[in-house]
Amino acid sequence: MAVDYLVIVVYLAGMLAMGWWGMRRAKSKSEFLVAGRRLGPAMYSGTMAAIVLGGASTIGGVGLGYQYGLSGAWMVFTIGLGLLALSVFFSARIARLKVYTVSEMLDLRYGGRAGVISGLVMWAYTLMLAVTSTIAYATIFDVLFDMNRTLAIVLGGSIVVAYSTLGGMWSITLTDMVQFVVKTIGVLLLLLPIAVVKAGGFAEMKAHLPTEYFDPLGIGGETIFTYVLIYTFGMLIGQDIWQRVFTARSDRTARWGGTVAGTYCLAYAVAGAVIGTAAKVLYPNLASADDAFATIVKDELPMGVRGLVLAAALAAVMSTSSGALIACATVANNDIWSRLRGIVRPEGEQHDEVKGNRAFILLMGLAVIATAIALNDVVQALTVAYNLLVGGLLVPILGGLLWKRGTAQGALASVAVGGLAVIGLMATYGILANEPVYYGLLASLAAYVVVSLATRPTDAAVLAAWRERLAGRGAEPENASETVSEQVPAAQ
Numbered sequence: 001m002a003v004d005y006l007v008i009v010v011y012l013a014g015m016l017a018m019g020w021w022g023m024r025r026a027k028s029k030s031e032f033l034v035a036g037r038r039l040g041p042a043m044y045s046g047t048m049a050a051i052v053l054g055g056a057s058t059i060g061g062v063g064l065g066y067q068y069g070l071s072g073a074w075m076v077f078t079i080g081l082g083l084l085a086l087s088v089f090f091s092a093r094i095a096r097l098k099v100y101t102v103s104e105m106l107d108l109r110y111g112g113r114a115g116v117i118s119g120l121v122m123w124a125y126t127l128m129l130a131v132t133s134t135i136a137y138a139t140i141f142d143v144l145f146d147m148n149r150t151l152a153i154v155l156g157g158s159i160v161v162a163y164s165t166l167g168g169m170w171s172i173t174l175t176d177m178v179q180f181v182v183k184t185i186g187v188l189l190l191l192l193p194i195a196v197v198k199a200g201g202f203a204e205m206k207a208h209l210p211t212e213y214f215d216p217l218g219i220g221g222e223t224i225f226t227y228v229l230i231y232t233f234g235m236l237i238g239q240d241i242w243q244r245v246f247t248a249r250s251d252r253t254a255r256w257g258g259t260v261a262g263t264y265c266l267a268y269a270v271a272g273a274v275i276g277t278a279a280k281v282l283y284p285n286l287a288s289a290d291d292a293f294a295t296i297v298k299d300e301l302p303m304g305v306r307g308l309v310l311a312a313a314l315a316a317v318m319s320t321s322s323g324a325l326i327a328c329a330t331v332a333n334n335d336i337w338s339r340l341r342g343i344v345r346p347e348g349e350q351h352d353e354v355k356g357n358r359a360f361i362l363l364m365g366l367a368v369i370a371t372a373i374a375l376n377d378v379v380q381a382l383t384v385a386y387n388l389l390v391g392g393l394l395v396p397i398l399g400g401l402l403w404k405r406g407t408a409q410g411a412l413a414s415v416a417v418g419g420l421a422v423i424g425l426m427a428t429y430g431i432l433a434n435e436p437v438y439y440g441l442l443a444s445l446a447a448y449v450v451v452s453l454a455t456r457p458t459d460a461a462v463l464a465a466w467r468e469r470l471a472g473r474g475a476e477p478e479n480a481s482e483t484v485s486e487q488v489p490a491a492q
Contacts, residue, residue, distance in 0.1 A: 003303050003304045003307060005145075005307070006307070007304065007307030007308055007310075007311055008307055008310065008311055008314070011182070011311045011314070011315075012159055012314075014178065015159055015160075015163050015175050015178075015318070016159060016162060016163055018163060018167075018171055018174045018175045018178070019162055019163025019164070019165075019166040019167050019171040019175070020163075020166055020167070021167065021170075021171070021174065022163070022166060022167020022168065022169075022170035022171025022172075022173075022174060023166040023167040023171070024167075025167065025170040026167050026168045026169070026170050026171075026354060027354065028353070028354065029100075029353035029354060029357065031168070031169075031170060031354075032167075032168035032169060032170070032353075032354045032357055032358070033100055033168060033169055033243070033246075033326070033330055033357060034100065034169055034243065034246040034247045035169040035170050035173050035247040036170075037095075037098070037246060037247060037248065037249065038247075038249050039173065039247045039248055039249055039253065039257075040249055040253060041253050041256060041257045041260070042257075043173065043177055044244075044247065044248050044249075044253050044254070044257035044258075044261075045257040045258070045260040045261045045264070046176065046177045046180035046181070046261075047172075047173050047176040047177055047180065047244060047247070047319075048083070048241075048244050048257065048258055048261040049180055049261040049264045049265060049268075050176035050177070050179045050180040050183070050315075050316075050319035050323075051176060051240060051241070051244055051319050051320060051323035052079055052080075052083055052235065052241065052261070052265060052320075053076070053079075053183065053265060053268055053316055053319070053320075054133055054136075054316050054317055054319060054320025054321070055132075055133055055136035055313070055316055055317035055320065056075075056132070056136075056320075057075075057076045057079065057265075057268065057269075057272065057316065058183070058187065058272065058293065058312070058313050058316040058317075059136065059290060059293045059294075059313060059316075060075070060290065061073070061075065061076045061268075061269060061272030061273065061276070062272045062273075062275050062276040062279065062292050062293040062296075063276060063288075063289040063290040063291075063292055063293065064219070064272075064273065064276060064289070065272055065273035065274065065275060065276020065277050065279070065280075065292070066276035066277070066279050066280050066286070066289045066292035067276070067289040068213070068218055068219045068273075069209065069212065069213025069214055069215070069218055069273070069276075069277050069280075070213065070214055070215070070216060070218070070270075070273050070274070070277060071215060071216055071217060071218035071219035071273070072219060072272070072273040072276055072277075073269040073270050073272065073273035074219055074223070074224050074227055074269075075227050075231065075269075076265060076268060076269035076272060077265075077266055077269040077270075078224070078227040078228050078231040078232045079231045079232070079235060079265055079269070080262045080263070080264075080265030080266040080268075080269060081228070081232050081262070081266075082231055082232035082233065082234065082235025082236060082262075083235050083241075083258060083261055083262035083265055084258075084259060084262035084263070085232065085235070085236060086235055086236050086241065086245070086258060086262075087254065087255055087256075087257075087258025087259045087261070087262055088255065088258075088259060090236065090401060091245050091248070091251070091254035091255050091258050092251035092252070092254055092255050093251075093401065093470050094242060094245045094246070094254070095245055095246065095248045095250070095251045095253075095254040096251055096469065096470060096471065096472035097469050097470065098246075098469065099246070100243070100246065100330060100334055101119070101122070101239060101242075101243075101330055101331055101334050101335050102118065102122055102237065102238075102239050102242050102393070102397065103116075103118045103119040103122065103331065103334075103335040104334070104335070105242075105397070105400070106118050106396065106397065106400060106411065108465070108466055108469060109400040109401075109406075109458075109462075109466050110396075110400065110406075110407065110408035110411050110458060110462070111408050111458060111459060111462040116335070116336075116339060117412065117415050117416070118335075118392075118393055118396070118415060119331055119335030119336050120336065121388050121389060121392050121393055121415065121419065122238075122239045122327075122331050122335070122389070122393070123328060123331045123332055123335070123336060124385055124388065125238065125239070125385040125386070125388065125389040126238075126239055126240055126324050126325075126327040126328035126331060127324075127328050127364070127367070127368065127371070127385075128382050128384070128385035129238075129240065129320070129324040129327075129328075129382065129385065130321055130324035130325045130328055130364075130368045131368050131371045131372045131375060132382045133317050133318075133320045133321035133324060134153055134156065134157045134160070134321055134368055134369060134372040135153060135372045135375070136317040136321075137152050137153055137155070137156030137157065137314075137317060140152075140156075140294075140310060140313050140314050140317065141155065141156060150373050153369060153372045153373055154369060154373075156314075156317070156318075157321075157365065157368065157369040157372065158369070159318075160318055160321050160322050160325065160365070161325070161361070161362065161365030161366070161368075161369070163175060163322070164322045164325050164326055164361050164365065165358055165361045165362045165365065166358075168326065168354075168357065168358065168361070169243070169247060169326060172322045172323065172326055173247065175318070175319070175322065176319045176322070176323070178315070179315035179316070179318060179319045180315075180319075182308070182311055182312050182315045183268075183312045183315050183316055185308065185312070186308050186309040186310075186311060186312025186313075186315075187268070187271060187272075187275075187309070187312050188267070188268070188271050190301070190305055190308065190309055191275055191296070191297065191301070191309050191312075192271045192274060192275055194300060194301060194305075195274070195275045195278035195279065195282075195296055195300065196274065196278055198278065198282060198296075198300045199277075199278035199279075199281040199282055200281070204281070205277060205278060205281050208281045209277065209280060209281065213277060213280070222434065226434045226437070229390060229437050229438070229441070230386050230387075230390055230437060233390050233394050234386055234389060234390055236394070236397075236398065237389065237390075237393050237394055237397045237398070238327075238389065239327040239328075239330070239331055240320075240323045240324050240327035243323070243326065243327050243330060244323070245258070251472070275292075275293070275296065276289075276292050276293075278296070279292040279293075279295065279296045280292070282296065282299075282300070283295055283296070283299075293313065297309050297310060297313075321368075325361060325364060325365055325368060326361060328364045328368070329357065329360040329361040329363070329364040329365075330357065330360075332360055332363075332364060333356060333357055333360040337360070383431055383432055384426065384431060386437075387422045387426065387436050387437045387440065388419055388422055388423075390437055390440075390441065391418045391419060391421065391422035391436065391437055391440030391441055391443075391444055392414075392415045392416075392418040392419035392422065392440070392444060393415060393418075394441065394444070395414045395418065395441070395444040395445050395448045396410070396411035396414045396415055396444075396448060399411070399414070399448055399452075403452075404458075404463060405452055405453070405457060406448065406452045406458070407451070407452045407455045407456070407457065407458050408458065409451050409452070409455040410447070410448045410449070410450075410451040410452030410453075410455065411448065411452075413447040413448065413450075413451040414444045414445070414447045414448035414451075415444070416447075417443050417444055417446075417447035418440050418441065418443055418444025418447070419440075421436075421439060421440040421443040421444070422436045422437065422440035425439055425440060
């Protein structure tokens with residue numbers, strides 16, 4: 001394993017070096033949080049694919065393939081579909097808004113009164129996403145070094161926190177681009193063909209496994225529908241995804257670069273399912289389906305290649321973790337703390353935005369590591385976060401983009417009713433049940449439409465300012481500490 005260890009150590013050292021390089025580039029709020037909005041198509045595509053394809057998509061995707069066969073691709077496939085939908089239908093408008101968070105978009109659209117509660121929901125979602133990605137380090141480091149779980153979380157989490165804190169989005173962008181290349185080589189170009197060959201080819205796989213393993217819908221229609229609701233729609237509204245859209249150099253880059261990344265996700269989904277199916281032939285009696293990835297890598301790959309593929313898994317986890325971490329810190333600072341700061345800070349007092357955002361990444365990173373160490377059932381925690389995100393925020397966000405009659409009161413009612421419905425239904429049906437997100441969405445939609453129609457339309461000046469920003473004619477605030485909510489009264 002010495003060569004494999006060397007590959008991993010060099011990879012981790014490279015991540016830290018890129019964090020140091022990014023620190024030299026991040027001199028303003030825009031540079032630190034959204035890479036100066038300057039990414040071209042190639043880098044944008046690679047980094048977008050990297051953030052959405054994390055440990056769940058890699059280790060979990062192979063595990064679903066082991067359990068269900070080719071239909072195990074559906075979870076990652078719906079992620080790709082969501083990214084395609086976001087890129088084709090919404091990314092250009094989102095990029096032209098020149099904001100930093102989803103809540104700022106809601107403030108701009110509804111008149112500066114709808115973003116507070118959405119910021120809290122989005123913060124909880126991004127925090128749990130970062131926590132679950134951080135916990136995945138334990139699995140990988142256990143395979144590599146037979147390391148204690150807590151030590152593995154601290155080691156992996158510290159590396160991500162370090163390079164994210166140093167250079168912000170510039171560091172994360174560069175590391176994600178490297179991680180995208182490592183994942184492509186490790187999973188698609190090495191592990192996929194080797195796994196199929198070791199299993200005897202597709203003919204041998206079909207001979208050894210039940211026919212349902214090769215049924216595209218074998219995982220079940222209800223499961224696929226739930227994946228669409230949670231992951232496809234989740235891709236449309238997550239702060240971690242939107243913050244990458246904000247890095248695009250132009251709306252054309254956001255549209256076409258995201259389309260390429262979404263198509264890559266579809267291929268990655270099929271690859272993971274095929275690898276898992278091959279692992280089922282080779283190891284039919286594993287204790288856990290999630291062990292399939294580590295087992296086939298450890299037992300079937302040659303020295304050096306094994307280290308590269310494990311680095312690919314580590315890359316997948318790190319890219320999602322760092323993206324979720326900066327999203328969590330951005331929401332905490334810009335949507336929650338900045339509102340409190342606006343109350344207590346004297347008018348006109350100067351504030352170092354880069355230093356402040358760097359401090360929040362460090363603070364949130366420490367919170368993520370501590371929570372990851374303390375938490376055991378991460379699946380339930382992430383399910384709660386996704387249910388609240390989709391059940392509470394999907395309708396007011398998409399409604400704001402698509403329906404001009406939507407009002408601030410309707411948006412607030414939608415978030416409150418949808419969120420409370422999800423929480424109540426999870427208490428009734430269970431956290432992992434499908435009903436909470438189904439009925440929570442319906443309740444959120446009903447509240448949004450009824451309350452919006454029952455209240456006065458959004459002020460014409462607010463809508464005019466919104467249309468200007470959607471068209472790309474609204475200038476980004478010169479003062480980095482200026483928020484969207486502060487701009488709306490001026491527009492009135």
